[in-house]
Amino acid sequence: MILETVCVGPYEANCYILAxxxxxxxxxxxxxxxxxxxxxxxTRYKLKPSLIIxxxxxxxxxxxxxxxxxxxxxxxxxxxxxxxxxxNLSGFLTLPLRITSPLCTLEDNEEIRLGKIKLQVIxxxxxxxxxxxxxxxxxxxxxxxSGDTLFYLGIGRTDFPFASLQQLEKSIREKLFIxxxxxxxxxxxxxxTTIGQEKKSNPFFHI
Numbered sequence: 001m002i003l004e005t006v007c008v009g010p011y012e013a014n015c016y017i018l019a020x021x022x023x024x025x026x027x028x029x030x031x032x033x034x035x036x037x038x039x040x041x042x043t044r045y046k047l048k049p050s051l052i053i054x055x056x057x058x059x060x061x062x063x064x065x066x067x068x069x070x071x072x073x074x075x076x077x078x079x080x081x082x083x084x085x086x087x088n089l090s091g092f093l094t095l096p097l098r099i100t101s102p103l104c105t106l107e108d109n110e111e112i113r114l115g116k117i118k119l120q121v122i123x124x125x126x127x128x129x130x131x132x133x134x135x136x137x138x139x140x141x142x143x144x145x146s147g148d149t150l151f152y153l154g155i156g157r158t159d160f161p162f163a164s165l166q167q168l169e170k171s172i173r174e175k176l177f178i179x180x181x182x183x184x185x186x187x188x189x190x191x192x193t194t195i196g197q198e199k200k201s202n203p204f205f206h207i
Contacts, residue, residue, distance in 0.1 A: 001018070001019070001020060001021070001117070001138070002017070002018065002019040002020075002021065002022070002026075002045055002047070003016065003017070003018055003143075004016070004017045004041050004045075005186070006034070006037055006038050006041055008031065008032045008033040008034040008037060008038065008063075008064070009032045009033030009034060009060055009063060010033070010060075011032070011060040011189070012189060013030060013032035013033070013060045013061055013188055013189055014030065014186065014187065014188055014189060014190075015028065015029065015030050015031050015032060015034075015038060016028075016029040016030065016145060016186060017029075017038065017041050017042065017047070018114075018117055018136070019045065019047050019114075019117075020114070020115040020116050020117055022045045022046055022047070023045075023046045023047075024047060024048075024115060025047070025048050025049070025050035025114055025115065026042060026045075026047040026048065026049050026050060026114075027050060027051055027052075027053060027112075027114055027117065027119070028049055028051075028052045028053070028068065028070075029052075029053050029054075029055065029134065029145055030053070030054060030055055030061040030062075030147065030188060031052060031061075031062075031063070031064035031065060031067065031068070032059070032060045032061045032062065032063045032064065033060070033063040033064055034064065035064040035067035035068070038064065038067075038068075049068040049069075049070050050070060050114055051070050051071050051072075051073060051104075051112075051114070052065055052068065052070055052071070052072045052073065052101075053072075053073045053074075053106075053112065053119070053134065054072060054073070054074040054078070054082075055131065055132055055133065055134070055145065055146075055147025055148065055149075055188060056074075056075075056078050056081070056127060056128040056130060056131040056132070056147055056148060057074060057078035057079075057080075057081025057082055057087065057088050057128060057130065058081070058088055058089050058128065058148070058160075059088050059089045059090040059093055059094055059097060060089075061147070061148075061188060062081075062082060062088060062097070062099060063090075063094075063097065065082070065099045065101055066099055066100055066101050069101070070101065071101065071102045071103070071104050072099060072101045072102070072103050072104070073103075073104045073105075073106055073112065074103065074104075074105065074106060074130065075105065075106045075107075075108075075121070075123060075130035075131070075132045076105040076106065076107065076130060077123070077125065077128070077129040077130025077131075078128050078129060078130030078131070079103065079105055079130070081128065081130070082098070082099040082103060083098050083099065084098075085097055085098065086161075087161070087162075089160065106121050106132065107121065107123075108121060108122065108123035109121060109122075109123075112134075117136070118136070118137060119134045119135065119136055119145075120134070120135040120137070121134065122134070122135055122144075122175050122176070123171075123175075124146075124147075124149040124168075124171035124172070124175055124176065125164070125167050125168070125171055126149065126155075126156065126158065126163065126164050126165070126166075126167040126168020126169070126170070126171050126172075127147070127148045127149055127155075127156030127157065127158065127160075127163055127168055128148075128160075128162060128163065129162050131147055131148065131149055131156070131171075132147065133145060133146045133147060133149055133150075133175070133176065135179075142179065142180055142182070142183040142184070143183070143184045143186060144176070144179065144183055144184070144185055144186070144195075145186050145187075146176070146185050146186065146187045146188065147187070147188045148187070148188040148189065149168065149171060149172060149176070150172055150176055150185060150187060150193075150198060150202075151187045151188075151189060151190050151193075152185075152187065152190050152191045152192070152193040152197075152198075153193070153198070153201060153202055153203065154190075154202070154203075154204070155168055155169070155172065155202070155204050156168060156188075169204065169205070172205070173205070176195060176198075177195060177198075177199050177205075179195045180195065181194065181195050181196030181199065182194060182195070182196065183195040183196075185198065
């Protein structure tokens with residue numbers, strides 16, 4: 001499997017590119033900016049973008065949604081963020097952005113498939129109402145794309161409109177910390193970590 005991380009935009013969001021192998025279709029998770037940088041990775045592996053998944057609807061994760069001509073998947077709780085610059089924060093951080101690509105809504109526990117790649121949607125509200133994580137199950141190790149829900153020794157911001165610290169902490173405790181301790185966490189910003197490391201050392205929790 002191909003799994004590449006591309007750091008994009010002024011807020012250094014992690015965009016992830018997944019594909020079964022070279023010369024295949026690819027999933028792009030959170031193309032926040034720098035579409036040319038993302039395309040260079042696609043070209044290197046001769047990949048064709050098949051779909052985009054947004055872990056949530058903030059500008060630093062959706063900025064290049066319209067650059068690839070494919071359907072954009074987002075949880076139904078954040079659907080309005082893609083058409084409302086005040087909700088997606090572009091209204092006061094950058095130029096107002098409204099996504100015009102075809103949109104598909106996601107539900108909790110839904111499975112997204114592309115070839116042999118299977119991603120389970122885990123609804124983790126708190127940073128935004130429709131924030132999600134994506135669990136990729138591989139034979140040797142589990143991987144979760146945590147968006148802005150869980151970071152290395154940190155959690156997503158809850159000082160934005162419609163965010164909730166109580167809800168975010170509940171999402172992490174009840175939906176992420178139940179995963180195997182060896183599960184690798186690939187967050188929306190910053191370095192990777194593991195569920196076990198965060199249960200042990202994340203300053204927002206005392207397990």
